[in-house]
Amino acid sequence: MANALKVYIRNSTLQRLGQVSDYTSLTVVPRYNAIGAISLDLPADSPSAPLLAEGNGLIVKTAAGDTILSGPIRTVDWSRSESDAGGGQLKVGAVSDDELLARYTCWPAPTAAIGSQTAPVYKINAASVETGMRDLVNLNAGPGGQASRRHALLTLASNGLHGPALVREVNQFDNLLTVLQDIAGAAGLGFRVIQVGSALEFQVYAPTNRAGTARFSFGLGNLTDASYSTTPPTCTRAIVVAGGGSSPRVCKVYDRADPLFPGLVLEQFVDQTSVDTASVDLAAQMDQAGTEALANGAGQGSLSISPIDLPQLRYGRDYNVGDTVSAQLRGGTWYTDVVREVTLTSSAGESSVKATVGGDTGDGTVARIYQYIAQVKKDIGRLKTRKAA
Incomplete structure (x- = not known):
């Protein structure tokens, strides 16, 4: 029986070399605004084995030909036991092309030489969030960057102008992927890098709210x-804490109660001493820094569900990574949140889907799944109290 997902091998210039048609097991994990993964098992004496080498890459497609994930091979491990027939087994590991973004930092002056990086921040003032994100990628890693930093295969999809206007400062040499995750998360947008033709295309998109249909x-x-x-x-x-060097020191405290531990106080120092306290946007910069620290340090929750693909509701057609779905959990209540990642497995013609919903959101508040779990636990506690009485 043919495998449900198709795997192809590409070389370092993204040219397709062939298909792996005899794999015994495949796991593909697309992640929302994060680096995905591919794991492939096959016989070591497979005709495809010589092509599965570090430096080449994998492309995983559905039976209909839609690309699920693409990316470079990172590991090729061999093993054999006395019970193995033939030449043993290969386990091939790859990461998604999103990892390209993690290789770069955000320079304060992306088009200037390293000796001219005198500013402490890179300032974004863009007509839309997507425009600001595209500029970051283009100038630090894409065709608009310095020749020495430019990734030869990286292109940008057309600008869909997603999101509102964006005014933001990026600290010098912050990781490009991390900055994009913060910006996209706050705006509720998705992004990815995936092979399109003979290029690696950076795409920004608006996920769909399917809570009413993907249940x-x-x-x-x-x-x-x-x-x-x-x-x-x-x-x-x-x-x-801002200023303190060439300008007066300004301190401000930001609090957020945790829904599971309402009386718990965990203090964290947020260093903004590089910000001149005479800046007209001082309050906004301090508010942003405080909000981000609380969001990054908030309690988190994760929800894993194993959906069954039915004719009426299938992954890739009726919902995708980044979309909002609903799940009915403990106590019979419905929970609604974003699909953070999906694990697709395929072997011997069979396939399965497992989705992770909720978790580390970028909406500037404690993750909704965490609040949901806290409320469920409180409700269960009240129910036990009533029964005990």
């Missing part, structure tokens, strides 16, 4: 298992 529950028969977990907060009070 999963045991009662509907499209859910096999579900679980949730929480991680406690690391910061509930941000102490932001």
Whole structure:
């Protein structure tokens, strides 16, 4: 029986070399605004084996020909036991092309030589969030950057002007992927790098709210298992300090109560001493720094569900990574949040889907799944109290 997902091998210039048609197991993990992964098992004496080498890459497509993930091969491991027939087994690991963004930093003056990087920040003043993100990628890694930094295969998709106007300062040499994650998360946008033709294309998109149509529950028969977990907060009070060098020192405290630990206070110093306190946007910069520290240090929750692909509701057609879906969980209540990642597996013609919903959101508040779990636990606690009484 043919495998449900198609795997192709590419070389370093993105030219397709052939297809891996005899893999025994494939796992593909697309992630929302993050680096995805591909894991491939096959016989070591497969005709494709000589092509599966570091420096080449993989492209995973659906049976219909849509690209799920593409990226460079990072590991090729061989093993053999006495029970193995033939030449043993290969396990090939690849990462998504999004990892390209993690290789670069954001220069304060991207088009200037390294000796001319005198400013402490890069200032964004763009008509839309997407425009600001595209500028960051273009000037630091893309065709608009310095020749010595330019990635020869990177292109940018057409500008869809997603998101409102963006005014922001980026600290000198912050990681490009991390900055894009912060900006896109705050605006509710998605981005990715994927092979299109003979280029690696940076794309920005607006995910779809499918909470009313992509609904999963045991009662509907499209859910096999579900679980949730929480991680406690690391910061509930941000102490932001600006100035102190050539300008007067200004300090401000920002608090946010944790829904699971309402009385817990965890202080964190946020260094903004490089900001001149005479700046007209001082308050905005301090507010942004405080808000980001609280968001990054907030308690987090994650929800994993294993949907069943049915004719009425299928991954890739009816919902995708980044879309908002609904799941009915403990206590029968519905939870709505973003699909953060999906794990697709394929072997012997069979395939399965497992989705992770919620988790590390970038909406500037404690993750909604965390608040949901806190409320569920409170409700269960009240129910036990009533029963005990």
